[in-house]
Amino acid sequence: MIPRSxxxxxxxxxxxxxxxxxxxxxxxxxxxxGQSLIPMMKLRIVSPQHIVDINRIPGLxxxxxxxxxxxIGALAREHQLESSDVINTKLPILADxxxxxxxxxxxxxxxxxxxxxxxxxxxxxxxxMLALGATVVATGPKGQREIxxxxxxxxxxxxxxxxxxxxTEIKIPLPPAKSGGxxxxxxxxxxxxxxxxxxxxxxxxDAGNCTKAGIGLTNVGMTPIKATKTEAFxxxxxxxxxxxxxxxxxxxxxxxxxxDIRGSAEYKRDLVRVLTARxxxxxxxxxxxxx
Amino acid sequence: xxxxxxxxxxxxxxxxxxVEPRMLLVHFLRETLRLTGTHIxxxxxxxxxxxxxxxxxxxxSCTAFAVQADGRKIMTVEGLEQDGxxxxxxxxxxxxxxxxxxxxxxxxLMTGYAFLGENKKPTDDEIRHAISGNLCRCTGYVNIVKxxxxxxxxxxxxxxx
Numbered sequence: 001m002i003p004r005s006x007x008x009x010x011x012x013x014x015x016x017x018x019x020x021x022x023x024x025x026x027x028x029x030x031x032x033x034g035q036s037l038i039p040m041m042k043l044r045i046v047s048p049q050h051i052v053d054i055n056r057i058p059g060l061x062x063x064x065x066x067x068x069x070x071x072i073g074a075l076a077r078e079h080q081l082e083s084s085d086v087i088n089t090k091l092p093i094l095a096d097x098x099x100x101x102x103x104x105x106x107x108x109x110x111x112x113x114x115x116x117x118x119x120x121x122x123x124x125x126x127x128x129m130l131a132l133g134a135t136v137v138a139t140g141p142k143g144q145r146e147i148x149x150x151x152x153x154x155x156x157x158x159x160x161x162x163x164x165x166x167x168t169e170i171k172i173p174l175p176p177a178k179s180g181g182x183x184x185x186x187x188x189x190x191x192x193x194x195x196x197x198x199x200x201x202x203x204x205x206d207a208g209n210c211t212k213a214g215i216g217l218t219n220v221g222m223t224p225i226k227a228t229k230t231e232a233f234x235x236x237x238x239x240x241x242x243x244x245x246x247x248x249x250x251x252x253x254x255x256x257x258x259x260d261i262r263g264s265a266e267y268k269r270d271l272v273r274v275l276t277a278r279x280x281x282x283x284x285x286x287x288x289x290x291x
Numbered sequence: 292x293x294x295x296x297x298x299x300x301x302x303x304x305x306x307x308x309x310v311e312p313r314m315l316l317v318h319f320l321r322e323t324l325r326l327t328g329t330h331i332x333x334x335x336x337x338x339x340x341x342x343x344x345x346x347x348x349x350x351x352s353c354t355a356f357a358v359q360a361d362g363r364k365i366m367t368v369e370g371l372e373q374d375g376x377x378x379x380x381x382x383x384x385x386x387x388x389x390x391x392x393x394x395x396x397x398x399x400l401m402t403g404y405a406f407l408g409e410n411k412k413p414t415d416d417e418i419r420h421a422i423s424g425n426l427c428r429c430t431g432y433v434n435i436v437k438x439x440x441x442x443x444x445x446x447x448x449x450x451x452x
Contacts, residue, residue, distance in 0.1 A: 007293070010361075039354060079348075102336075
């Protein structure tokens with residue numbers, strides 16, 4: 001399978017890349033990890049006339065703790081999340097998520113920012129970033145702007161990025177003490193998209209009550225879903241068995257799955273219920289200091 | 292579309308070429324350089340038969356453009372043998388019967404080359420995760436895991452060589 005012809009550009013600075021996007025217009029497409037874009041080009045689902053390859057722009061491949069945030073640069077690869085100390089100690093949900101994405105070879109190339117910028121509701125990081133309350137930094141001709149992740153996915157395969165903007169960074173607030181999170185996904189085989197996936201991130205107070213909960217759902221709707229009713233339900237509650245059970249049922253009711261090759265809508269809705277309960281249980285264990 | 296000049300170091304040898312931007316890395320290796328050890332299996336980024344090592348990391352060469360390899364170091368299965376001596380991984384696949392039809396083997400070897408470079412003493416479980424992007428349709432995974440362990444042991448005995 002060979003993609004249609006395109007013109008190739010390899011800018012060395014962010015300004016040069018943004019200048020190219022302005023000049024080339026909507027027929028230009030950014031190439032970062034390419035692990036979604038190149039297969040789509042080979043299948044000729046997309047055939048951009050111009051490819052702007054940002055891989056040679058230096059200084060964008062960071063995963064770093066700074067200013068109370070974890071910051072992930074545009075060219076940080078998925079595999080970097082699996083081996084980061086700060087992630088393993090403070091944000092294990094991110095390592096959970098990365099390990100579910102495709103396979104280790106794809107994760108050598110695939111970028112975390114690309115996983116969001118692709119706008120695919122089947123991708124895994126959107127749910128996790130929704131649960132974590134991340135902020136997306138977009139850089140364009142007018143400079144930088146910050147977009148809350150909850151506003152980033154307006155529709156199917158659509159993001160809040162303007163055509164001339166590049167997603168340059170993801171900022172995740174570092175969770176306070178007594179926080180924990182987990183991402184769980186059912187996939188038919190390694191590398192498959194989720195039949196359903198659930199991200200849960202919670203913070204407890206000294207009495208063990210949940211002060212804050214973030215819940216994100218993968219591949220059970222036209223966009224990644226922030227389960228706001230479930231989050232509101234959990235706030236202030238002790239996460240006992242009955243509460244987790246009710247939260248899981250609420251999350252299932254917030255999912256909007258469709259029948260497809262991976263299962264019926266009814267099956268997927270029930271899967272959201274089961275995965276939410278398990279993700280909350282693991283998040284709770286981690287918030288109490290477990291692995 | 293205009294061709295682009297690239298210079299790629301493959302197995303220690305610099306190759307200058309002019310390629311169409313849409314040319315995939317695997318086609319550049321197989322058709323331009325005639326290094327046909329790297330296989331095309333599924334051509335859809337699933338099977339890992341096309342795995343090569345680029346700047347130290349194992350990647351699927353069916354899901355990268357040749358232009359992206361400009362100025363980079365690629366290692367293919369042809370680069371494993373040195374001075375007529377099999378690499379410990381090749382020896383491991385031979386000793387432990389790590390292949391039947393052999394189609395997946397170049398990819399399995401290159402994934403192993405990058406993986407054992409980072410993990411000198413892997414568990415069987417870690418190996419199984421490492422090869423989760425490489426499919427063997429003869430389902431010879433048990434012996435492939437043994438072959439990796441054989442190679443890891445031999446590399447430790449040789450002082451990491």
